[in-house]
Amino acid sequence: MLAELAEDESVEDVERSDPLQEARKSPTPKEHSPVKKTVAKPREKAKKVAPNIDLKDVAPVPTPEPPPVPDAQDEPDTEESDVSKAQEDGDPAAVPEPQELTTPEPEDKEPERAKNLALLGSEVLPGTSTRLGWSAGIQIAGLSQPTPVLVVNGANAGPTLCLTSTIHGDELNGIEIIRQTMYDLDPETLSGAVVGIPIVNLPGFQQGSRYLPDRRDLNRHFPGSKNGSLADRIANSLFEKVIQYCDMLVDIHTGSLKRTNLPQLRADMNNPAVAEFTRGFDRMAVVHSTGSPGMLRTAAVNAGIRAVTLEAGESHRIQEHQIDAGVNSLASLMEKQKMISRMFVWGDPEPVYYDSAWVRANHGGILFSKVELGAKVSEGEILGYIADPITNAQHPIASSSDGRIIGMAVDQVVMAGFAAYHIGTKAKVSGE
Ligand SMILES: [Zn+2]
Numbered sequence: 472m473l474a475e476l477a478e479d480e481s482v483e484d485v486e487r488s489d490p491l492q493e494a495r496k497s498p499t500p501k502e503h504s505p506v507k508k509t510v511a512k513p514r515e516k517a518k519k520v521a522p523n524i525d526l527k528d529v530a531p532v533p534t535p536e537p538p539p540v541p542d543a544q545d546e547p548d549t550e551e552s553d554v555s556k557a558q559e560d561g562d563p564a565a566v567p568e569p570q571e572l573t574t575p576e577p578e579d580k581e582p583e584r585a586k587n588l589a590l591l592g593s594e595v596l597p598g599t600s601t602r603l604g605w606s607a608g609i610q611i612a613g614l615s616q617p618t619p620v621l622v623v624n625g626a627n628a629g630p631t632l633c634l635t636s637t638i639h640g641d642e643l644n645g646i647e648i649i650r651q652t653m654y655d656l657d658p659e660t661l662s663g664a665v666v667g668i669p670i671v672n673l674p675g676f677q678q679g680s681r682y683l684p685d686r687r688d689l690n691r692h693f694p695g696s697k698n699g700s701l702a703d704r705i706a707n708s709l710f711e712k713v714i715q716y717c718d719m720l721v722d723i724h725t726g727s728l729k730r731t732n733l734p735q736l737r738a739d740m741n742n743p744a745v746a747e748f749t750r751g752f753d754r755m756a757v758v759h760s761t762g763s764p765g766m767l768r769t770a771a772v773n774a775g776i777r778a779v780t781l782e783a784g785e786s787h788r789i790q791e792h793q794i795d796a797g798v799n800s801l802a803s804l805m806e807k808q809k810m811i812s813r814m815f816v817w818g819d820p821e822p823v824y825y826d827s828a829w830v831r832a833n834h835g836g837i838l839f840s841k842v843e844l845g846a847k848v849s850e851g852e853i854l855g856y857i858a859d860p861i862t863n864a865q866h867p868i869a870s871s872s873d874g875r876i877i878g879m880a881v882d883q884v885v886m887a888g889f890a891a892y893h894i895g896t897k898a899k900v901s902g903e
Pocket of ligand 1: 639
């Protein structure tokens, strides 16, 4: 089934079911009343103080988003107003100023006390951590399963770092990277907030599929739209409810289709803020890529959020070495951003690969690699062989250039044209 889904994009005909959606309002099925633009948006309002949960403890079931609150009908659409509302709840730690989305560079002063973090209908108090739930509102009532969102709001002010994983439902290493990263945080000493969504594409994850139930690639639909396809709506919901509140975003992925990636960042190095951001990641090669339209990191950067993709390993697997690299690098990032203070030993700067190219198999057969992930290779060097099981021919695959193997296929049966080795080239030393 998975193989059938791959690359199958011929589903555009379902878009034809859309024209009935004339009114620009929520797509919830119950709203079949004729066009009436005054219908209150079922937008969550921050009313409830999130329970302080020690993330190291074994979990209760995540808190679902509270249903729309009837008395919130005249609220303006801006979620900034949520913060001051916490005052009504008698919350002593609430600060009446609007939430700052861009945090100034931390200075060496007395740490400033953090504010409440208003997210997904809850107020997360400074110095606490909790589990929330995000729902895209696309399911039949009662069938919706909230997507868990972990939040650690530090006691001290600072930026909000968001971590997302498993936008492609079969990419698993990031789930564990986020768990280890977040469960290791102490809210009392953290400056800023960390918001983690370990499994963004819950339906895909449950089916072991990269895609959404409509066979679309969610990571081509950001920032999405309210009236678009299923993928557009899910993307829009995630972006509106969570991503737009991030100052920084690390979206964690793996290679696809039995290919593995060296732990690496994909980043638009033409963007100075993003390029500077990449320098906070310890021991991470950087592959320059402007990104495709619809990618979460592209949409986030367009929204003024410093965002990168972190690639680690291959899909369908939990790989300890790759996970360790990701966890280490996120710790270094938080240290660099002055969110945590930890004795951190930095490795040598990794190069930035401003260019990269795939070397493809020219024959069908069984691929056997001679090189390892991360190997430095020269032009013409034999990277592996394709063995034809019928003719017994051995077809060598040679490197197209000098560079480094930043991604490669695992040994498998391939056909001609299969992209086998990803070679990063034009290396420069970062940190200039
Ligand atoms: Zn992916």
